[in-house]
Amino acid sequence: MSLMISPVQVLDAARIIIASIFLIYASWRDYRSREVSNTVWILFAPLAFTLTFLEIYIYEFPQLPFYGICFSLTTAFALMLFYSGGFGGADAKAIMCLALALPFHPENLFKPFFSEVSLISQTFFPLTVFSNSVLLAAATAIYMFLQNVFWRHKTGRDLFEEEHKSESIWRKLLVLVSGYHIPIVRLKEKWHLYPLEDVEKNGNNLRRKLIILPKDEGREKIIQRLEDAAEEGEIQSTVWATPGLPMLIFITGGLVAALFFGDIVWICISFLLG
Numbered sequence: 001m002s003l004m005i006s007p008v009q010v011l012d013a014a015r016i017i018i019a020s021i022f023l024i025y026a027s028w029r030d031y032r033s034r035e036v037s038n039t040v041w042i043l044f045a046p047l048a049f050t051l052t053f054l055e056i057y058i059y060e061f062p063q064l065p066f067y068g069i070c071f072s073l074t075t076a077f078a079l080m081l082f083y084s085g086g087f088g089g090a091d092a093k094a095i096m097c098l099a100l101a102l103p104f105h106p107e108n109l110f111k112p113f114f115s116e117v118s119l120i121s122q123t124f125f126p127l128t129v130f131s132n133s134v135l136l137a138a139a140t141a142i143y144m145f146l147q148n149v150f151w152r153h154k155t156g157r158d159l160f161e162e163e164h165k166s167e168s169i170w171r172k173l174l175v176l177v178s179g180y181h182i183p184i185v186r187l188k189e190k191w192h193l194y195p196l197e198d199v200e201k202n203g204n205n206l207r208r209k210l211i212i213l214p215k216d217e218g219r220e221k222i223i224q225r226l227e228d229a230a231e232e233g234e235i236q237s238t239v240w241a242t243p244g245l246p247m248l249i250f251i252t253g254g255l256v257a258a259l260f261f262g263d264i265v266w267i268c269i270s271f272l273l274g
Contacts, residue, residue: 011055012106016259018047019101023252026094030248034192036090041097048101066123067103074099074126085213091247098255099126105258112262115270121263128263133254135264137245141177148176161236163208164197175210179242184227187241196240198222199229206234214242 022044029036056063078095081087087095105121105128121128152159159181160172179196187193194214200207206229211222229235257264 006108008055008059008108011051012109015048015051015055015101016106016109018044018051019098019255020252022097023094023248023255026090027246027249027252030090030246034244034246036093036248038093041090041093044097045100048097052101052103063104070103070124070126071096071099073124074103077127077130085215088247091251094248094251095126095130098129098251102126102129102255110259113260115262115267118263118266120266121258125258128258128266129251129254131254131263131265132257133247133250136253136257137247137250140245144180145177147180151181161208163206163235164210167210171210171212174212175240179240181238182241183238184223184230185237187239188223188227192244193241194219194244195222195226196242197226199225199235201225201229208235210240214244 022040026036026040029040052067056067075096078087078092082089082092102125104123105117105125107117107122111117118128148159159176160167164172175196182190182193187195196211196214198209198211200209226235226239230237261267
């Protein structure tokens with residue numbers, strides 16, 4: 001018995017393969033240098049658009065307006081995250097390119113193993129990929145928390161210094177699950193680590209504050225202020241820092257999870273609601 005493959009399935013497979021190749025490469029670059037060349041997205045976007053538009057125009061023409069809506073809303077969402085500091089530029093471009101390549105779950109080729117395709121995946125597949133990637137990234141919080149518990153047990157020191165007493169419990173909790181203690185010397189050497197605290201000096205008064213959303217801008221100046229304060233004996237030589245998570249790896253993982261397992265958030269909600 002021959003296995004018949006439809007043209008739609010061939011185009012679906014091509015779009016998935018292209019998206020996977022570009023995302024895997026971008027993830028590798030993100031891991032190695034935390035930088036992804038714009039050439040990746042310049043090549044990815046037109047290929048993704050051409051294949052998707054061709055498939056929808058020929059075989060699923062009524063879906064064409066929804067393609068435009070999906071891309072527009074995904075782009076707005078990605079830009080909002082970028083300008084609010086929740087996303088890097090490469091992360092936002094990856095999500096936008098994914099909306100060009102896979103706006104809807106490719107049901108003709110893939111069926112999730114443990115669930116039906118959710119309504120969100122049917123119309124806004126990039127949103128499912130994003131929510132899956134956030135859950136995968138959030139899993140690193142468990143590792144960070146356990147590492148801090150081990151550090152507390154090993155050193156016998158308090159997790160937060162006296163100068164941090166004025167910080168809110170929620171800010172401390174976010175730092176606790178997103179970073180760990182590291183010597184300032186190592187923080188200065190490791191380009192992919194970002195300080196989760198800063199100091200402000202007003203005369204003889206020193207204010208030490210926690211940072212929730214670290215950015216590249218001002219990183220070196222913050223480290224220099226921390227180093228100067230440590231040399232003057234005003235703070236300990238270890239401070240809170242976080243590794244800049246290579247979010248593109250989680251986005252790629254979110255795509256794989258969406259294809260094979262479906263919308264994880266939808267699965268959890270369906271399970272809780274019975």
